[in-house]
Amino acid sequence: MHFRFPRAGALALALAAAAATSACVVREEHPVVTEVVAPQPPPPPRVEVIPVAPRPPEFVEWEPGHWHWDGREYRWIDGHYVERPHREAVYVPGHWDERPNGTWVWVGPHWR
Numbered sequence: 051m052h053f054r055f056p057r058a059g060a061l062a063l064a065l066a067a068a069a070a071t072s073a074c075v076v077r078e079e080h081p082v083v084t085e086v087v088a089p090q091p092p093p094p095p096r097v098e099v100i101p102v103a104p105r106p107p108e109f110v111e112w113e114p115g116h117w118h119w120d121g122r123e124y125r126w127i128d129g130h131y132v133e134r135p136h137r138e139a140v141y142v143p144g145h146w147d148e149r150p151n152g153t154w155v156w157v158g159p160h161w162r
Contacts, residue, residue: 086155088156093124114143144158
């Protein structure tokens with residue numbers, strides 16, 4: 051059996067491309083999420099380094115990381131790129147809203 055290996059330049063280019071995009075996760079759409087209610091405010095957001103977009107901005111949008119309440123504590127969800135449904139779509143980031151009864155409700159990200 052004979053194996054052919056790609057040229058060193060092509061292999062290096064493929065590895066560089068894989069490394070550059072490995073930190074960039076692109077999700078196509080937001081999952082349907084039921085309302086999340088927390089009994090206390092979330093911690094301050096973490097500082098994130100936003101990686102280079104895997105595609106031009108008319109195709110993807112950076113969704114910042116956020117705190118998720120799992121029923122017992124907050125857990126950090128890293129930011130990632132999401133697919134833009136169409137070029138004119140405007141991204142509205144998710145955020146936590148305080149309610150008059152002292153609880154906090156997650157308003158998920160969406161497109162307008």
